[in-house]
Amino acid sequence: MRTADVSIADPALPIVRPHRALAALFLLLLAGAAFAEDIEPRRWTPLPVGTTVAGVGVVRGQGDVGFDPVLKVEDATVEVTTTVVSIVHAFDLLGQSARFDIRLPQQHARWEGLLDGQPRTVDRRGLADPRLRLSVNLVGAPALKGQAFGAYRTAHPVNTVVGAAVAVTLPLGEYLEDKLLNLGQNRFAIQPQLGVVHYRGPWSYELTGSLSFFTDNHELLVNQTREQDPVLLLQAHTVYAAPSGWWVSPGAAYDWGGRSAVEGVVKDDYREDLLYGVSAGLAISRQLSVQLAYVANRPQTAIGSNTNNVALGLSLRF
Numbered sequence: 316m317r318t319a320d321v322s323i324a325d326p327a328l329p330i331v332r333p334h335r336a337l338a339a340l341f342l343l344l345l346a347g348a349a350f351a352e353d354i355e356p357r358r359w360t361p362l363p364v365g366t367t368v369a370g371v372g373v374v375r376g377q378g379d380v381g382f383d384p385v386l387k388v389e390d391a392t393v394e395v396t397t398t399v400v401s402i403v404h405a406f407d408l409l410g411q412s413a414r415f416d417i418r419l420p421q422q423h424a425r426w427e428g429l430l431d432g433q434p435r436t437v438d439r440r441g442l443a444d445p446r447l448r449l450s451v452n453l454v455g456a457p458a459l460k461g462q463a464f465g466a467y468r469t470a471h472p473v474n475t476v477v478g479a480a481v482a483v484t485l486p487l488g489e490y491l492e493d494k495l496l497n498l499g500q501n502r503f504a505i506q507p508q509l510g511v512v513h514y515r516g517p518w519s520y521e522l523t524g525s526l527s528f529f530t531d532n533h534e535l536l537v538n539q540t541r542e543q544d545p546v547l548l549l550q551a552h553t554v555y556a557a558p559s560g561w562w563v564s565p566g567a568a569y570d571w572g573g574r575s576a577v578e579g580v581v582k583d584d585y586r587e588d589l590l591y592g593v594s595a596g597l598a599i600s601r602q603l604s605v606q607l608a609y610v611a612n613r614p615q616t617a618i619g620s621n622t623n624n625v626a627l628g629l630s631l632r633f
Contacts, residue, residue, distance in 0.1 A: 353446075354590055354610055356521060356552035356564040359478040359510045361412045361456040362405035363464040370401045372606070372628030379621045380426070391428030393620065397421065397443065399628075407458035413451040420445065422488075422498045441489035443498045450480030450508070473515050480508040482525075492534040503530040521552040521566075535577060543575040546586070560598030567591040587615035592624075602632045 455476035488499025510523035550568035594608035
């Protein structure tokens with residue numbers, strides 16, 4: 316299968332206005348990367364003040380992609396491999412436990428399909444957009460260190476934690492302004508979040524709501540401007556954490572919204588997605604742990620990505 320970049324200068328492309336091609340763009344940015352939806356359990360779990368956790372993980376996603384019929388793309392599939400380096404630091408914020416997260420992703424994505432009946436392949440490798448997140452537990456998780464932290468958890472086997480956070484995705488990933496398929500989105504994404512966790516012995520039950528806002532991309536297909544409505548995401552997880560140091564968590568999420576416009580022309584690309592999966596972790600030592608996760612993305616609209624994603628990670632606690 317011949318490799319070909321998709322650009323507005325490619326003679327093999329059907330003749331379409333840039334705003335007609337937009338539905339595919341948003342899809343492909345997300346295809347095979349359910350981790351980009353920020354679906355994770357234990358995000359509100361308090362850590363002792365001063366704790367730093369460094370991690371590295373590999374996410375492998377693949378599946379089918381449905382395009383806007385105007386693009387004449389059929390039988391499209393995607394494979395995405397992402398390596399993520401992360402750092403989490405816990406600190407005291409006005410007497411409450413807080414944490415700051417950094418995620419730095421490196422990505423390799425490959426799309427295959429039939430364009431106007433002819434086989435095409437597009438390959439991208441490089442940096443994806445990094446993400447920063449600041450969170451604070453407002454209720455049920457005072458800022459504590461060492462033995463005081465352990466004593467508080469022991470004295471409160473039944474407890475409820477309420478937290479708030481804001482995450483910012485930075486437009487630093489690889490972006491080619493004359494291509495539809497890119498690893499970066501060339502815009503900021505700002506995501507306020509609210510969450511609640513109820514602990515009952517080794518069990519905990521989490522619910523998180525978030526709303527993603529996007530700045531405009533002024534370099535879509537060289538000189539077009541793309542706007543996008545917010546995307547609302549709700550996710551829930553049940554976690555069982557064994558005293559011996561392992562944990563397991565099934566979870567599910569649903570997102571909707573995100574209708575976009577290019578040069579003021581509104582697209583019919585409203586989206587809804589159902590995500591579900593399971594994750595688990597095992598403490599190998601007091602400092603080192605391993606995590607494994609599976610997440611499925613099932614679109615609820617005609618245009619969407621139907622992907623399965625597996626992640627493996629290691630984390631080191633300081």
